[in-house]
Amino acid sequence: MFSAQTYQERREILKGSVDHGILLFLGNIENPVNFEDNAYYFRQDSTYLYYFGIQEPKIAAIIDIDENKTIVFGDELSIDDIVWMGRQETLKEKSFKAGVQDTLPYSQLFNYIQKVQSSGRKVHYLPPYQSSNKIILSDLLGIKISELQPSVEMIKAIVKQRSVKEAQEIVQIENAVNVSNEMHLLAMRTAKPGIKEYEIANAIQYLAANKECQMSYPPIVTINGGILHNHYRLNTLQSGDLFLNDSGAETAMGYAGDLTRTFPVDNTFSTKQKEMYEIVLNAFNNAQQLLKPGIRFKDIHLKASQYLVEGLIDLGLMKGNPEEAVKNHAHTLFFQCGLGHMMGLDVHDMEDLGEQYVGYTEEEPKDTQTFGLKSLRLGRALEPGFVLTVEPGIYIIPELIDIWQAENKNADFINYDKVNEYRNFGGVRIEDNFLITNDGYRLLGNGLIKTVEEIENYRSEHLS
């Protein structure tokens, strides 16, 4: 946990940005795997972590703005619990460390909310993502799950605050990134013909676990990098394959790292692999250099897309005017997703609160229709203190090529014959994590090798 003062100050700021009513925070529960008492590892809700820091299942809290009160709700261990689970720090003690003096049994939350509602005051709450919290909210508020109405005022106030990272949060994120760096180096030392994808996933997870880290998301560890959401891990690496590793660690305090590297299963890149890799790397480097306060991330995304197009034109897969190609979304045959997203206590930071609020503004809302842009999680102007990923890529998806080609889509910009020569190429992505500073950006963590030369050298030196 951070200091009690940290949590107090965060709550004070939040209180100042919502006018009236009470703010309700629900922690997460332990999710059953196959029966009630057999649970997945516990992960506290990130907003709860941010304002209270207590890593305990089945607790809640309120900030009563009108009456200037903060209460943590939860149940202390009974003597029966202590017999079975041992003596532990009490909820009272934990709450005290979060700067909260008042704790009440969980059941009292119902009474509290009822009183607030019956006095006509507003209960602000966030969009629930765990089904258990949907049920609790419905019970607490006496409304159907389908009719729950999260507080936009509360969401906006929290997003505003959590978007700008404190120095101590950046330290945490850098810890996560540095463990992620080590995970990626280990993968580079491990990946070779004959190894299974899951063996690499397991090895990096083991490394992170020994540093008391979880995975911040299920790792994408694959020889089919062209498949964007690929969690199949039973393939055997073979000579000639390109290997994509998208994985990151989460620190014990809940902060995420999120890195991607792509490299050949052989010790060296083939010409084809190298050419494609250099295109993505060039887009990455140029995108990175554009990072600074004030610039819209959507514009960096489009710029990066244009760099990709220019490279693909040189290679013969695309043609025509690069700017026009991007305007016509022709690049989305190869780059179907977004250039990056906010990162913090969640790998897609605050995604539970709504992409529109986190990544966009009312003046410039998200484009939810256009292929490509609808997958861009972050579009708004950047501010100092934002932490985000930059992750351009080229993904060759045979199914998508066939659809486009059948429609002769964007035929002015795409050489389908040439593209089809790459049908089985797979995908390349390069991803790092950045902090937006007052006058530009800073790469987070100690830095991870990225050029063709660096990767080839490292692998030829270290391959076990």
Added chain:
Amino acid sequence: MFSAQTYQERREILKGSVDHGILLFLGNIENPVNFEDNAYYFRQDSTYLYYFGIQEPKIAAIIDIDENKTIVFGDELSIDDIVWMGRQETLKEKSFKAGVQDTLPYSQLFNYIQKVQSSGRKVHYLPPYQSSNKIILSDLLGIKISELQPSVEMIKAIVKQRSVKEAQEIVQIENAVNVSNEMHLLAMRTAKPGIKEYEIANAIQYLAANKECQMSYPPIVTINGGILHNHYRLNTLQSGDLFLNDSGAETAMGYAGDLTRTFPVDNTFSTKQKEMYEIVLNAFNNAQQLLKPGIRFKDIHLKASQYLVEGLIDLGLMKGNPEEAVKNHAHTLFFQCGLGHMMGLDVHDMEDLGEQYVGYTEEEPKDTQTFGLKSLRLGRALEPGFVLTVEPGIYIIPELIDIWQAENKNADFINYDKVNEYRNFGGVRIEDNFLITNDGYRLLGNGLIKTVEEIENYRSEHLS
């Protein structure tokens, strides 16, 4: 998956044991960790696995007894999904492998249930443990979550069937036990002064993962074996500590192993540790030999308790007549829990369906009041084909000693002075998995070293 015939036959048997109506099966969903798209690893519901074998989130099925129909409900990948996730086996194909010809989109389940209900026929369903399925059931049936009424007829029919394991299931369980054996040997090679508990937990999990296994439950890997439900893993092992490892693997098909071994962090047991260990081992061996069809497991539990008491009398911690001591539940100061439980697709097999139905009978219901017996998950007479754990233990719990001593509880049987000399002893548990055969029992798996000599020899030979 097993053969289509397997699933067809299982469903036929089930159909034959429920009179009318439809049987509704809900698969599990992917549970979000900290936002909707960031999920824990997927684990299918065990009953769904048993009757349909399909490992896919957000699917359901019905067996319509009156109309003799079986339908799997779920959504095929859209072309958008295929672009993002790659081409995969269709639900139709998977269902076919489970012997089901009819598949319908998930949304059709609502219509189907409505029709059944409006025609006055009964919808049988099981107790939901995941909140998402509570919500779905409530929506499907149009009743409040708190008013859901699972079908006892369906529960009993399923429990009866799943309790008796098929030969191919026993093969699966033995695979799980053998991976678990390896996990335990690795722990014995790893545990030494200076190592952290979580390092051992991580190592065994890594070993299992490389054999495509999950943990069948969160491992208890601790120097405080006296704490029964101990998932704290930050302690450093020290000379003089006793180390308890309760962990098991789950195969890719979902079958569990569940083993416990206890050994000293030093290469050899101290006299005190050895004496206590031998008491538990003696109770274990004697309990094992009682396993056979017809005997009530509760009676084996009480016999094992008596063996523990006899040993504790020899050691001076207890006194008086052992049989009387057990009748008075005096042993529960040291052995607070049950001797074992059913095991199969769940480590506590079918616990989601209700302990009363799985471990007890209507004629001899569970004792839910008495300390000790209320934690005994299995009490009923054994039958050939049952798979279960045997896991006696002695747990020294300072908090419990203080409570009993203050009440002078069972003072005729307990030497509190002597007991207090063991306050910091910790705990010993020994656990193996057995199949009940026609005339007795069979240890599952290849066998894992258990005697003081075996453990000391193995550790002195292999400690890295």
